[in-house]
Amino acid sequence: MPSLYIHVPFCVQKCDYCAFYSQSLVDSPKGLIAVYLEGLEVEMAKRQKDAPHGVSSLFIGGGTPTALKDEDLETLMAMLQRNFHLNPGAELTIEGNPGTITPSKLEILRRYGINRFSLGVQAFDDKLLSAVGRIHTAQEAREAIGRLRAAGFDNISLDLMFGLPAQAMGTWQATLEEALSYAPEHLSLYGLMLEEGTPLYERYKEGSDDKIDGLETVEIEAKARCYPTGSVQSDALPDDELQAEMHDWAVERLKKAGYTNYETSNFARPGYECQHNLGYWRGEDYLGLGPGGVSCLNRVRWKNIEDVRAYQSRLLKEQDPVEEAGPEALSLQECMAERMILGLRLEEGVHLTSFRNDFGVDLRDIYRDVLERYKDKDVLTYQGDYLRLNPKYAFVANGILSDFV
Ligand SMILES: C[S@@+](CC[C@H](N)C(=O)[O-])C[C@H]1O[C@@H](n2cnc3c(N)ncnc32)[C@H](O)[C@@H]1O
């Protein structure tokens, strides 16, 4: 059974750092949500054949699904129920932002069986929130958590960000401590990434051109992240070293609080690991519907176009709403590399027997050179039937992981 992702490409307003495909509702023409829902219903009807035995999990993400009005949310949920068999007991998640979560929306979601909520808190600090263009205050996040619990959600995940402009270790620690006081079942902690094309990237990219002459590329990148153009230092982004310290502090703190760091950025109380994302990381099939949705079935991957109107009009004309490059048949080599890269971000590591069953080769043979390179360095270890990355390298592992490509 594949997992199912539904992309809802709308937000009340875009955050300054975000490069995910979504449209600000403030700037969208009237009626765009109806156009989106019309296209989505056609795509669902077309794709239900790919999940004849139901879906293993559901994730309604975005964007901000809770930015939809009650009647649109009801339409979306009813469409899902009509087109897909959501297995009883499966993990059914929706994402949402404080400031958009009302008791009536939560009532609709509970009625349709949504049993997990992922809330984008980012920080319990109004200055930091407004510095990156979030629409909500810390108080609205507190209220949202209260509403979720009151509505019966007993599986809540909170998204937090570290490395935000002017964020100090102390403010990061205060945010995480407050998050823990609400006893969430799951936490996702994301280090801020400067994404090209976002307002935050524009603000920080040229900050210190004249200061970086003569530095190595890596240092230039680290420096360029620090100071906004023509600004005072108080708006500085934490550098890579401080970001890594924030991550490491959080790992230790969360361990003490009883959470497992089951993936580099993800933490759960035992039994509350996100099944949907585990499926991606373990290389299982997934369907991703909606504009910008990505699917991968039987080693063929495709991505839908990131344009609501074009997506809908193609579907109404019985055409595939897929990006111009079309579906891509992944080579065995690509699939194996991806399995290694995603699997080594998991605490459990890569399962040797599943790798052999899925690809017909032993990863110890196919990656002999890479494994030899790290053999004596306490970087990669075998534990039972798994190959694991030493967790102390997890946050800085990109160099190691790219060796598998
Ligand atoms: C795409 S958002 C969707 C959820 C919801 N709209 C929200 O804002 O919480 C999922 C998460 O991605 C993270 N994110 C988005 N852009 C990021 C960036 N440039 N760096 C780090 N994390 C980012 C945010 O923490 C956010 O909670």
Ligand code: SF4
């Ligand atoms: S972080 Fe969330 S709310 Fe902000 S623009 Fe991205 S998807 Fe929208």
